[in-house]
Amino acid sequence: MKLLGEKGVERLLSVVAFSAISALGLIAVFIFIEGLPFLFKYGIKDFLLSSDWRPDAGKFGIYPMIAASFWVMLGAMLIGAPLGIAGAIFLAEFVPKTVMNIIKPAIELLAAIPSVIYGFIGVVVLAPVIRDLFGGPGLSLLAGAIILGIMIMPTVISISIDSLLAVPVSFREGSLALGATKWQTVHMLTTKAAKSGIVASIILGMGRAIGETMAVIMVTGNSVMIPHSPLESVRTLTANIALEMSYAIGMHREALFATGVVLFIVIIILNSIASVAIRKKVIVK
Template identity: 45%
Template sequence: METKNINEFFIEKGLFITAIFSILVIFTILAFIVSEAIPAFQSYGFFHFLTGSTWAPNEGQFGVFPMIIGSIFVTLLSLVIAVPLSLLCAIFMEEIAPDKIKLLLKPVIQTLSGIPSVVYGFFGLTVLVPVVRQHFGGTGFSVFTAALILSVMILPTIISVSQDAIKAVPGEYREAALGLGSTHWQTIRHIIFPSALPGIITAVILGIGRAIGETLAVIMVAGNVAQIPGSIFAPVRTLTTNIALEMGYATNLHYNALFGTAVVLFIIIAALLLVANHVQNKYGIGAEGIE
């Protein structure tokens, strides 16, 4: 008994130390990024940095507003494409598909999440960009092309979390609805989906975080023009691609401004994760969402 208590003590303390270490790592990274960005904020002004419409380091212009808008455009369009497909797939896999189909679909979806970003980007560069150029005009490097790639990349995240949320709905809800004469589709639409909605919202938010933080694939297909896109077929530059493209040769204030871009990106992603945690803590995943 004493040996068991000792083992539990060490396991508990080990997990506690691991958690504290993870928190320290996050705050260390944040402190480093902010400290490197402060000279740019002091010289250029934080709000000027956020709202400026021109990014021209050679001229001392460091406005990231076009890249914030570009990141939002690409992310929202990818969600418009990915969310309906993800939800339909999650509902089909959990509520409709036979076991054999589930066994086939699950590894396929897991494979999508394991494909490297460069592979997605290369596919977009060699296949999607020429198709978009031919059918919609322009260069083919655009918000639309980047959103197509990102929509495929975030599918596994949204499908997996949504499927878990649907699976967490108590079986008694299904039985009660069917016992009252509801069809299978009515049960899914009016009982299961509303019950799983908090978890589905969390899945979408995590998908947003995945999309807005993607870099390599977007670099290869977005066009990387630091301007507010006039349409979904115009080229665009996102916050992440701005850092990746220019960090290799940036110096002085330009270098600090790129860290300022990282701070803005960190704030956006942190806000999304806070919203996801709030949804989980307030509503839970599963039956509480219907009450």
């Protein structure tokens, strides 16, 4: 450190910090260089809206995968968001601080479990249950939605708790002093004040659900089909890239990169919305 001096350390750190950002930039540039030309060659409309995906016949319509990704994400939201928000409210408002300080890190640990493990549990436990209860192949859109719903819960819970706890105690006291019950305070005041953080947690969860690959490949069955029921086998955008990239050449390979471009744009949009929402934690009208 002495060798480098104050200025030197500063410069070194800024290089390190910059390299992280440039990695993001390089990934973006790489995907766009590989994917964009295809989009214009093939036609954006045909690519996004056609449901004919036959790489060997030169047909590259990703609409079935877009629909699958959308429905799996929506299903995951319907399962994960209400449970996650309810859990966050319970932990932030209704249990003693000491209990929360044990449970919250435990929930955050869920995010550290490799997604292949989630996929494994989905295949071994969940898919047979779905098959027995509702029929169909079991490996399905529904299985994907449930597994992803569980996988996004740590994100939703953790960020929602942080934003609930960021609501000043004085607001709660003011509300209770006016004769509000604990639940009325949560419902009329705290969740409203923490709204932007809760919304952000849901959007980040959506990003996670759209981007998840391994668990989804394992539990959704991977048929290229526009889903008509939650029990059907579907293939998401991410699964499509992962499954076909290893042997794709030429146009096929370019089409997969173009799929990456689509995903990249969707996720950048979701994350930007979320970070704007997180920045204004307490809503001041």
